Amino acid sequence: MTTTPDTKEFKRSPSHFADRITADGADGWPVEAGRYRLVVSRACPWANRAMIVRRLLGLEGAISLAITDPIQDERSWRFTLDPGDRDPVLGIAYLSEAYLAREPGYTGGISVPAIVDVPSGTLVTNDYQQITLDLEREWTALHRPGAPDLYPEHLRDEIDAVIEDVYRDVNNGVYMAGFATRQRAYEQVATRLFERLDALEERLSTRRYLVGDTITEADVRLFVTLVRFDAVYHGHFKCNRTKLTELPALWAYARDLFQTPGFGDTVDFDHITRHYYAVHRQINPTGIVPIGPDPRTWLTPHGRESLGGRPFGDGTPPGPPPTTETVPPLT
Known part of the structure; x- marks a missing residue:
């Protein structure tokens, strides 16, 4: 987020990492069960959207969930709710580590929801506006039987x-x-x-x-x-x-x-x-x-x-x- 000096009005920064996970893998990230981990904070409304859609579509078995501590420190969202203060799947203590794996030297904001590629530990996307739409349209092959159509x-x-x-x-x-x-x-x-x-x-x-x-x-x-x-x-x-x-x-x-x-x-x-x-x-x-x-x-x-x-x-x-x-x- 940034603040403009003339109005002091809050401005939300666009998502810096906007790759998409698609059925055809056009961005290099194909839909694949078990490959990705959705990182959320239960406090965050943008992350809550992704959690709800994942639940409604029955994607719990296809994309795992990491839940951060609701209180960040200067190093970003942290995994202090997990044993050893590390995410048990990604092996990292802070979400910023996945951001830096994607772009060494990155100094921008560390936001949730974020989807991380488990094999490489690399951030795929933090595009909160697109994540739910892609779960609805691109992950259909992995939806549960009886999943609702949330975007008819x-x-x-x-x-x-x-x-x-x-x-x-x-x-x-x-x-x-x-x-x-x-x-x-x-x-x-x-x-x-x-x-x-x-x-x-x-x-x-x-x-x-x-x-x-x-x-x-x-x-x-x-x-x-x-x-x-x-x-x-x-x-x-x-x-x-x-x-x-x-x-x-x-x-x-x-x-x-x-x-x-x-x-x-x-x-x-x-x-x-x-x-x-x-x-x-x-x-x-x-x-x-x-x-x-x-x-x-x-x-x-x-x-x-x-x-x-x-x-x-x-x-x-x-x-x-x-x-x-x-x-x-x-x-």
């Missing part, structure tokens, strides 16, 4: 339009508000954020999902911001005109998705709150992590079934997550 061809134009608006005003909008250092820049992006949330509230008051009658990529992308909204964005990022819980349709929609297999079972509120409040010291100098809100409200009835819809279309729900990937129950 006949709805792609509408999905793309929705996710562009959601990315600009919501996914990235909360960051632009949170890291703004001038009042006018903050007010502009915070206003756009809530105008978009109001429009989504209206859209979702009469339909269960954002596009069509099944879960799509658009829902995955909106969910990861909504699930973090009251816990961190409302207070920590000053997105406080309205809480998610005060927007009836969006709050019910978010709970509906949370209670759908593949969504809530990837969410760790402890990782989320500790990361944002402990790492962003320029916003929260004390590093104090708040005790709320109560995450058990995510399990309350949502009533969205009355709107119809088929969560997985002609497919089926994913099975339980692997035991090594389960999150603590809400208490």
Whole structure:
């Protein structure tokens, strides 16, 4: 990320490593079961998207998962949750080691999600916008039986339009508000954020999902911001005109998705709150992590079934997550 001196507005840097893993291997990285490792932080919404799509498509056996500590240090995302403080598959202590294996001397940002080539230990991609789309379109030969179509061809134009608006005003909008250092820049992006949330509230008051009658990529992308909204964005990022819980349709929609297999079972509120409040010291100098809100409200009835819809279309729900990937129950 960079900050422009004239407006002090937050700017998200484009992904530096944008190779693609494709069925035909056009970028030199062919789809291959067991070859790649997806590195994530449970705190990160962009990484959460990749985790959800991987679960829904049943790719757990095809691409393994590495989970970093939610707290970074100056050397980047670290594998201190694993025995010996090293990833057991890649053998590295920091994700930066895979970046440097790809580009020696690299001094840019170290971001998740990242996909690493296991045999070489080399980073393949950190293109968070493309990773999920390729899991949906290029990895089809390895999808589980009954995997949903999250990016149906006949709805792609509408999905793309929705996710562009959601990315600009919501996914990235909360960051632009949170890291703004001038009042006018903050007010502009915070206003756009809530105008978009109001429009989504209206859209979702009469339909269960954002596009069509099944879960799509658009829902995955909106969910990861909504699930973090009251816990961190409302207070920590000053997105406080309205809480998610005060927007009836969006709050019910978010709970509906949370209670759908593949969504809530990837969410760790402890990782989320500790990361944002402990790492962003320029916003929260004390590093104090708040005790709320109560995450058990995510399990309350949502009533969205009355709107119809088929969560997985002609497919089926994913099975339980692997035991090594389960999150603590809400208490």
